[in-house]
Amino acid sequence: MKTARNTIAKTKIQELIILSPIALSHSEIHKYLEGLCDRVTIYRVLDRLLEEGVIHKIVDVDGVIKYAGCHSCSTEHSHNHIHFSCQKCMSVTCLENVEPSFKLPKNYKVSEMNFTLSGLCPQCS
Amino acid sequence: MKTARNTIAKTKIQELIILSPIALSHSEIHKYLEGLCDRVTIYRVLDRLLEEGVIHKIVDVDGVIKYAGCHSCSTEHSHNHIHFSCQKCMSVTCLENVEPSFKLPKNYKVSEMNFTLSGLCPQCS
DNA sequence: ATTACATTTGCAACATTGTTGCATTAATAA
DNA sequence: TTATTAATGCAACAATGTTGCAAATGTAAT
Numbered sequence: 001m002k003t004a005r006n007t008i009a010k011t012k013i014q015e016l017i018i019l020s021p022i023a024l025s026h027s028e029i030h031k032y033l034e035g036l037c038d039r040v041t042i043y044r045v046l047d048r049l050l051e052e053g054v055i056h057k058i059v060d061v062d063g064v065i066k067y068a069g070c071h072s073c074s075t076e077h078s079h080n081h082i083h084f085s086c087q088k089c090m091s092v093t094c095l096e097n098v099e100p101s102f103k104l105p106k107n108y109k110v111s112e113m114n115f116t117l118s119g120l121c122p123q124c125s
Numbered sequence: 126m127k128t129a130r131n132t133i134a135k136t137k138i139q140e141l142i143i144l145s146p147i148a149l150s151h152s153e154i155h156k157y158l159e160g161l162c163d164r165v166t167i168y169r170v171l172d173r174l175l176e177e178g179v180i181h182k183i184v185d186v187d188g189v190i191k192y193a194g195c196h197s198c199s200t201e202h203s204h205n206h207i208h209f210s211c212q213k214c215m216s217v218t219c220l221e222n223v224e225p226s227f228k229l230p231k232n233y234k235v236s237e238m239n240f241t242l243s244g245l246c247p248q249c250s
Numbered sequence: 251a252t253t254a255c256a257t258t259t260g261c262a263a264c265a266t267t268g269t270t271g272c273a274t275t276a277a278t279a280a
Numbered sequence: 281t282t283a284t285t286a287a288t289g290c291a292a293c294a295a296t297g298t299t300g301c302a303a304a305t306g307t308a309a310t
Contacts, residue, residue, distance in 0.1 A: 007305075041259055061184060082227060109250045111212070117233070117238050118239070120234040122231075128279085130276085134288080190267095
């Protein structure tokens with residue numbers, strides 16, 4: 001069987017994402033790590049963290065993929081909340097407590113959601 | 126003053142997007158056009174069509190940028206509806222009549238929305 | 251501690267996607 | 281038909297993401 005290993009790269013990346021108040025992109029993580037590991041390693045670590053359910057993936061309004069820690073997902077892994085993408089400071093925040101509601105036509109089977117609003121965050125407005 | 130021109134490329138691309146029941150990505154448009162024009166031209170035409178408000182941009186769950194015709198936007202240019210991204214046939218559809226509702230914390234100023242669900246569309250489920 | 255081994259990494263090479271500058275082409279108004 | 285300038289094509293580049301493989305390293309067993 002395969003056993004996951006805790007490497008410096010993985011630990012650092014996980015820490016970075018979990019501690020960050022906003023969602024981070026691959027390139028942002030790359031900058032913060034300052035050459036601690038290869039660009040490719042970051043991609044692979046992110047994939048593993050996603051599989052493990054430690055972090056989740058958010059697509060911002062421009063199609064940039066960002067990663068955020070799963071805070072409220074400890075009991076159940078649900079990401080049906082809204083993300084807010086600030087157009088000024090480019091930060092992406094999870095609005096964990098906001099659950100949107102809507103009526104869907106028949107025969108659509110939903111397995112994932114991605115709700116992103118953009119505009120100005122409290123700090124920038 | 127600058128005057129917009131109707132070129133073959135622009136006409137074809139606009140037609141393609143407007144007539145398509147699903148949202149199309151740059152690469153899909155490129156394939157359909159079969160070398161009618163350059164890759165770069167498609168990017169520029171898409172930018173112009175967006176500016177003119179003829180089409181709108183959708184980011185799917187994987188961060189892929191797709192373009193769809195503005196059908197119900199003739200009177201008011203509003204895109205606050207849900208998009209559905211099928212995981213099997215990869216199609217992106219506008220659910221024009223579904224308007225989501227939610228309660229937002231104070232001090233957030235929203236200017237854009239991107240609501241994308243993914244799962245199986247009626248054809249694939 | 252040492253060994254064995256599979257996981258993880260780094261590097262190189264590549265694929266895809268998107269952008270920019272510039273000379274040429276072509277749509278439109280006069 | 282001609283003048284103007286928007287639009288195109290091409291080349292070159294940048295950013296982002298993927299894959300294969302040899303080397304390094306974490307972990308469990310000895």
